[in-house]
Amino acid sequence: MRVGMALVEESDSEQARPDVVALPSHAKTAAPSAVLEQLYRAHWRDICRRLRRIYGNGPPEPEDLAQAAFEKFAQLEDHERILHPRAFLIRIATNLGLNAIDRIRTARRFVERELVEACEPVVEENTPEDVYSIRERMAIVEKAMSRLTDKQKEILVRSRFRGETYAQIGEETGWSQADISRQLNAALAVLQQAMASGEE
Amino acid sequence: MADEDQTVSPRHQIAADARRWLMAIYAGTADQAGFRAWLSASPAHARAYRQLEQAWRDLPLSEALDVEIRPKAVSRLRWLVPAALAASLLLCLGLGLAWKVSVAGNEGVPVLAYATEIGKLRAVTLPDGSTVALGADSAMAANFSSAARAITLDHGRAYFDIAHDASRPLTVMAGNASLHVLGTAFEVWKGPSGVRLSVTRGRVAVGVKDAPAYAASLGAGEQIIIHEDGSLTRITAFAEKDLLAWRQGRLVYRDAALADVVADMNRYRALPIKIGDPRVGVLRVTAAFRADQDEQILAGLAASQPIRLERTQDGVILRAKN
Numbered sequence: 001m002r003v004g005m006a007l008v009e010e011s012d013s014e015q016a017r018p019d020v021v022a023l024p025s026h027a028k029t030a031a032p033s034a035v036l037e038q039l040y041r042a043h044w045r046d047i048c049r050r051l052r053r054i055y056g057n058g059p060p061e062p063e064d065l066a067q068a069a070f071e072k073f074a075q076l077e078d079h080e081r082i083l084h085p086r087a088f089l090i091r092i093a094t095n096l097g098l099n100a101i102d103r104i105r106t107a108r109r110f111v112e113r114e115l116v117e118a119c120e121p122v123v124e125e126n127t128p129e130d131v132y133s134i135r136e137r138m139a140i141v142e143k144a145m146s147r148l149t150d151k152q153k154e155i156l157v158r159s160r161f162r163g164e165t166y167a168q169i170g171e172e173t174g175w176s177q178a179d180i181s182r183q184l185n186a187a188l189a190v191l192q193q194a195m196a197s198g199e200e
Numbered sequence: 201m202a203d204e205d206q207t208v209s210p211r212h213q214i215a216a217d218a219r220r221w222l223m224a225i226y227a228g229t230a231d232q233a234g235f236r237a238w239l240s241a242s243p244a245h246a247r248a249y250r251q252l253e254q255a256w257r258d259l260p261l262s263e264a265l266d267v268e269i270r271p272k273a274v275s276r277l278r279w280l281v282p283a284a285l286a287a288s289l290l291l292c293l294g295l296g297l298a299w300k301v302s303v304a305g306n307e308g309v310p311v312l313a314y315a316t317e318i319g320k321l322r323a324v325t326l327p328d329g330s331t332v333a334l335g336a337d338s339a340m341a342a343n344f345s346s347a348a349r350a351i352t353l354d355h356g357r358a359y360f361d362i363a364h365d366a367s368r369p370l371t372v373m374a375g376n377a378s379l380h381v382l383g384t385a386f387e388v389w390k391g392p393s394g395v396r397l398s399v400t401r402g403r404v405a406v407g408v409k410d411a412p413a414y415a416a417s418l419g420a421g422e423q424i425i426i427h428e429d430g431s432l433t434r435i436t437a438f439a440e441k442d443l444l445a446w447r448q449g450r451l452v453y454r455d456a457a458l459a460d461v462v463a464d465m466n467r468y469r470a471l472p473i474k475i476g477d478p479r480v481g482v483l484r485v486t487a488a489f490r491a492d493q494d495e496q497i498l499a500g501l502a503a504s505q506p507i508r509l510e511r512t513q514d515g516v517i518l519r520a521k522n
Contacts, residue, residue, distance in 0.1 A: 053267070084261075091260035103228040110232065111225060111253055118239045119449060119490060120250035122257060128323045128331040129447070132361060137254070138261045145264035153267045160259050165227065181223065188219040191255040192248075 036074050039085055044070075047089050054161050060097050069093035076126050084134060091125070094161045101163040144194035152187040155180055211244075218248040222256060315339040316356070319468045319491070321447065328368070333359040333447055335389075336491070337467035344368075356467060357389040359444060361401075376409040377426040387443060392459040392481065394427040398443050408432070442488075449491050458483040458505070462518070465494050471515040473498070479520045480507050 044066065051062035069092040073085065082088055098104045115121050123130050123137075145153070154173070158164045166177040175183075217238065224230035239246050259265060316322045316334050324332040327344050334340065338356020342349070349370040351360075362370050364383025372379040374388050377395040384402025388395065397404060399418045406416040408430045415432055416424055423438040442452035446464075453461055459481035466472045468491040475481045483505055489497050498516060502509050510517040 087261040087263075094260045104226065107225045107228065114236055114239055115246070115250050115253065117236075118246035118250075120243075120246040121448075122250060122254050125257075128325065128333065128361070132331070134261065137258045141255060141258050141262040142264055144255070145262045150267065153265060156259060157265060157267055159226070160256060184223060185219050188222065188252060188256075189215070192215050192219070192252055195251045195255050 036070070039073075040070060043086050043089060047086065047093065050090060051093055054094070054157060055097070060100070065093040065097055068096050072096070082131055084138065087134065087138060088126070095125070097161070098163050103165075104163045140194045141191070143197075144191045147190050147194075148187055151175075152183050152190075155183050156187050159184060214242075214244055214248045215252075217245070218252045221249060222252055312342045312344075313339070314341070318466075318470060321449075328365060329363040330370070331361045335359075335446055335467065353388050353390055355390055357387065357391075357446070357464075359385070359387045359447065361385040375426070376428065376430055378407040378409070380405040380407065380414070391463045393457055394425050396423065396425045398423040398438050398440075400440050400444075406432070445488070446491070450488065451491055452488040454486050455484050456486070457481060458485050458501075458518075461485050461487070465491075465497070468492065469494050473516045473518060476510065476517040477520040480518045483507070 047066045047069070048062050051065055055062055055065070066089070069089045072092050073082075073089055076082070076088075098108075112122065123133060148156070155169060158169045158172075164172075166180045169175065169180050170177050173180075221230060221235055221238065225235065239249060312326070314322065314324050314332070314334055316336055316338050318337045320336055322334040324334055326332065326342055326349075328349060330349075332340070332351075335357035338358060339354040340356075340358055341352045341354070343352075344350070347368065349365070349368050351370065351372045353372060353374040360372065360381075362381055362383055362385065370381050372381070372388055374390050374395045377397070379386070379388065379397055381402065381404050384399065384404055386397060386399040386401075386404050388397055390396075397406060397418060399420055399422055401420050404418050405414045406418065406424060406426065407413075408415045408426060411430070415426075416435065418424060418435060421437055421440070422435050423443075424435050425433040427433075439454075442454065445452045451461075451464055459475055462473045462475060462481075473494075485501070485505075487497065487500075498509060501507060501518075506521045507518050508521050510519055
């Protein structure tokens with residue numbers, strides 16, 4: 001069974017497209033679990049490894065987050081069409097973790113509301129629009145990441161993935177809060193540059 | 201939120217402000233009313249902030265952001281993980297249970313109908329995984345069997361991203377046009393000028409009702425209009441960004457018939473605009489506006505075109521100026 005092929009890079013060539021859609025449709029009820037099982041085998045260990053690098057032994061425990069992420073992924077209507085499941089899984093997992101922090105959850109909701117009001121909405125996660133535009137957006141963040149120092153990356157991970165405050169980051173790393181703020185500002189500027197060149 | 205550097209250009213200043221707002225918002229220290237005021241002060245502010253927020257949210261998509269964080273001594277964050285969900289997933293994987301048991305069997309599949317109200321857009325995922333962005337005040341029906349996939353666009357517009365399936369070609373019927381695809385992405389718009397097809401990926405073959413052979417075949421970046429009488433325009437190029445701006449709530453036209461523009465505007469307003477004179481409908485218009493700015497656009501049209509507005513209880517009538 002080649003269902004896993006559905007998850008590799010998109011291509012116009014016929015053989016790169018999944019068998020899934022060619023199955024007789026009475027088999028369709030079983031197909032999604034097969035896809036997921038494949039996905040699980042292909043990515044479970046790697047997702048857990050990446051989450052462990054971000055969260056250590058937790059909390060949250062990386063395995064718990066990964067489990068919850070696979071579950072949520074399976075519920076996405078169009079998960080069979082997602083070409084970059086790993087990126088989706090990591091994002092779902094880290095967002096699940098952040099949802100436990102009131103300050104971050106409130107900030108995210110506030111920003112979403114204000115941007116809708118301003119007619120500049122962010123792409124809603126896990127929607128067809130998100131799936132559709134994700135490759136382009138991945139390229140932008142990848143470009144930015146290649147220009148960051150390790151220190152800047154650590155500050156990004158601590159603040160964006162772990163939701164840590166400057167005080168918490170300072171306590172753990174010994175860096176001053178002013179330095180952390182400056183470094184984060186510089187990292188965001190790099191992101192802006194990558195976006196500007198990506199959109200032109 | 202002024203930057204320390206006094207010599208920066210306005211664009212750089214806006215970018216710097218966006219960064220400071222984002223940092224303050226996620227630190228929980230932002231003045232919310234101040235942010236709102238800054239955001240609404242200029243479209244450039246809103247755009248700069250949206251871009252940065254998008255990149256911030258997209259950070260987990262990066263493979264390169266794989267840095268090891270030294271473990272903390274004491275955790276001060278509370279985490280909630282839905283353990284029951286996790287357990288249920290293991291169960292499903294382990295036992296190989298079916299996921300979407302509610303999906304109906306193949307033959308005798310009911311026709312799926314989708315429609316949007318005035319001013320509302322809708323994202324649809326079809327049974328084969330194809331996605332459709334349905335425009336405002338639009339309706340379509342899908343009928344998928346094991347041998348073929350058929351969609352009818354009754355009215356309005358839709359952007360299709362069709363899953364490839366060589367064994368099950370897909371046909372979109374709209375007016376007298378039939379569009380045949382395997383796996384591709386394209387927009388179909390139905391309006392006063394006829395049925396307009398714009399292809400953004402792959403190839404689409406165009407048939408006209410009752411004609412034995414395909415009338416045209418279009419590749420990415422190509423557009424054609426099939427008129428009601430079955431005649432076709434030349435294949436032309438189009439700007440994808442402009443064409444699909446409606447998905448972000450904007451309408452963009454280059455040298456378009458006013459009748460077509462008005463038909464689109466009516467998909468966003470309760471009281472319709474009517475064209476009271478055929479000479480008005482054929483006027484050519486180039487414009488870009490937010491779908492909810494229809495009143496400003498009407499005023500602009502009255503000022504720039506040989507037309508006058510007649511307001512009635514049921515809406516607005518565009519009449520030719522004598």
